[in-house]
Amino acid sequence: MSNKVYKPKAISGFPEWLPEVRLVEQQWMDHIRRVFESYGYCNIETPSVEELDVLRAKGEVDKEIYVLERLHKDDDDESEARLAMHFDQTVPLARYTAQHFNDLVFPFKRYQMQRVWRGERPQLGRMREFYQCDIDVIGIDNLPLHFDAEMPAVIYEALEGLNIGRIQIKISNRKILLGLLESMDIKDMIAVTRSVDKLDKIGVDGVVQNLEVDGLSKDQIDTVMTLVQSKDLTSITPANEQMKEGLEELIFVMDQLKHLPEGAVVADLSIVRGLDYYTGTVYETNLLDIPEFTSSVCSGGRFDDLASSYINKHLPGVGISIGFSRLFDVLYQNGHIKTGAKSPADILVILPNKEQRALASETAQALRKRGLKVELYHAPQKLAKQLSYAEKKGISHVWFPPFDEGGKHEVKNLETKEQIEADPNTWTKDA
RNA sequence: GCGGCUGUAGCUCAGUGGUAGAGCCCUCGGUUGUGGUCCGAGUUGUCGCGGGUUCGAACCCCGUCAGCCGCCCCA
Numbered sequence: 001m002s003n004k005v006y007k008p009k010a011i012s013g014f015p016e017w018l019p020e021v022r023l024v025e026q027q028w029m030d031h032i033r034r035v036f037e038s039y040g041y042c043n044i045e046t047p048s049v050e051e052l053d054v055l056r057a058k059g060e061v062d063k064e065i066y067v068l069e070r071l072h073k074d075d076d077d078e079s080e081a082r083l084a085m086h087f088d089q090t091v092p093l094a095r096y097t098a099q100h101f102n103d104l105v106f107p108f109k110r111y112q113m114q115r116v117w118r119g120e121r122p123q124l125g126r127m128r129e130f131y132q133c134d135i136d137v138i139g140i141d142n143l144p145l146h147f148d149a150e151m152p153a154v155i156y157e158a159l160e161g162l163n164i165g166r167i168q169i170k171i172s173n174r175k176i177l178l179g180l181l182e183s184m185d186i187k188d189m190i191a192v193t194r195s196v197d198k199l200d201k202i203g204v205d206g207v208v209q210n211l212e213v214d215g216l217s218k219d220q221i222d223t224v225m226t227l228v229q230s231k232d233l234t235s236i237t238p239a240n241e242q243m244k245e246g247l248e249e250l251i252f253v254m255d256q257l258k259h260l261p262e263g264a265v266v267a268d269l270s271i272v273r274g275l276d277y278y279t280g281t282v283y284e285t286n287l288l289d290i291p292e293f294t295s296s297v298c299s300g301g302r303f304d305d306l307a308s309s310y311i312n313k314h315l316p317g318v319g320i321s322i323g324f325s326r327l328f329d330v331l332y333q334n335g336h337i338k339t340g341a342k343s344p345a346d347i348l349v350i351l352p353n354k355e356q357r358a359l360a361s362e363t364a365q366a367l368r369k370r371g372l373k374v375e376l377y378h379a380p381q382k383l384a385k386q387l388s389y390a391e392k393k394g395i396s397h398v399w400f401p402p403f404d405e406g407g408k409h410e411v412k413n414l415e416t417k418e419q420i421e422a423d424p425n426t427w428t429k430d431a
Numbered sequence: 432g433c434g435g436c437u438g439u440a441g442c443u444c445a446g447u448g449g450u451a452g453a454g455c456c457c458u459c460g461g462u463u464g465u466g467g468u469c470c471g472a473g474u475u476g477u478c479g480c481g482g483g484u485u486c487g488a489a490c491c492c493c494g495u496c497a498g499c500c501g502c503c504c505c506a
Contacts, residue, residue: 386465
């Protein structure tokens with residue numbers, strides 16, 4: 001045997017958690033899943049990989065894609081499709097929808113909670129492997145605008161229940177800004193939308209400077225900045241049909257969301273999203289209680305035609321994605337996530353001595369049958385050791401089976417130190 | 432992909448040319464059926480890696496890799 005060890009180290013951008021943190025992460029996921037399902041979204045899971053050609057069907061992707069290959073593959077072998085890790089869940093959804101088109105019921109409402117991979121430089125809130133929790137709805141030929149309002153409603157409920165402080169979902173409609181730019185005959189719309197998108201990060205002056213670089217005239221910049229900072233949607237005069245349509249849609253969506261608390265959802269015309277496939281409504285979400293983290297933790301929007309690269313149908317959709325790992329990591333690093341137990345167990349059953357091993361095991365089993373999570377201590381070690389084990393793991397109760405034939409069961413609450421006689425067939429935690 | 436900063440024990444760090452340290456964590460003990468405190472003992476290191484300068488390098492120089500932050504982009 002060699003004593004040479006490969007010293008393990010974390011791989012940057014590929015997070016992993018200790019059990020007590022993972023426990024919280026799982027609770028979050030359970031909660032989000034419950035909310036999604038309460039609105040009737042069904043779950044699907046797609047493979048971690050897609051064919052590289054599928055990922056690139058919409059043209060070149062500027063994201064860094066991880067490619068998967070076999071170590072012993074034949075270099076000349078062209079018979080194998082090149083596989084790549086998916087970088088989001090929207091492209092896999094499009095492929096899935098096209099592929100199973102005849103077996104799906106439309107509007108197709110699905111949620112997906114999986115890891116995705118992007119080869120970007122890691123930073124706080126930016127990883128190379130991370131979870132996203134997506135909900136999307138896809139219709140055939142048309143999809144009611146009401147779904148555009150359902151997205152933020154579902155998301156607000158999901159995030160609100162996580163106890164992460166105040167969140168704000170910002171909504172806009174790309175048709176508004178794009179309509180205006182078109183009316184002004186501006187060529188490089190993508191550059192302009194990217195500049196505008198940075199408003200809350202670099203401020204008005206920063207955006208103005210960027211727009212100058214983008215080649216806009218003073219008047220054009222004034223017009224754009226005035227629109228983008230407008231608070232009152234009804235006061236805006238549309239410059240063309242597209243802009244008018246966008247305004248009407250946005251006003252409709254906001255109207256549908258009146259039931260949410262003040263400030264939970266706001267219209268913000270500076271939200272346009274980078275280049276992406278969004279064509280109408282767009283969403284971004286900020287953590288108001290962590291102002292130093294300005295990036296969105298939950299984004300999405302409407303796309304006119306999701307799957308045209310994979311099927312000859314017109315399939316409009318609207319969707320939104322919680323950047324789960326980003327959200328979790330940012331809150332954790334900022335000390336907003338309190339971890340508790342290092343174990344899911346409610347009870348540690350003590351092993352009193354070797355003679356009572358069978359009884360201890362039966363006791364644990366009786367408690368488990370009643371829905372409790374129970375760990376049994378297997379080594380016949382001194383009680384101090386067994387108790388301190390329960391304490392370190394954060395298990396709240398310790399169960400003492402009888403030490404001798406005919407003795408009584410006892411259970412101890414480690415927080416209150418209270419120890420009482422109890423029957424494993426009737427005892428409950430809250431009693 | 433570009434720019435800045437940083438690499439010493441599992442963690443946080445001290446050590447600026449002369450035999451590698453502290454605190455925390457961890458393990459054991461402080462006797463026989465009850466933890467968290469306290470006391471005692473103990474384990475833990477290619478000083479990121481490679482080269483150079485020097486009698487001598489964790490320390491100075493060069494390179495390299497890794498990490499963090501910012502940019503780009505985005506969840």
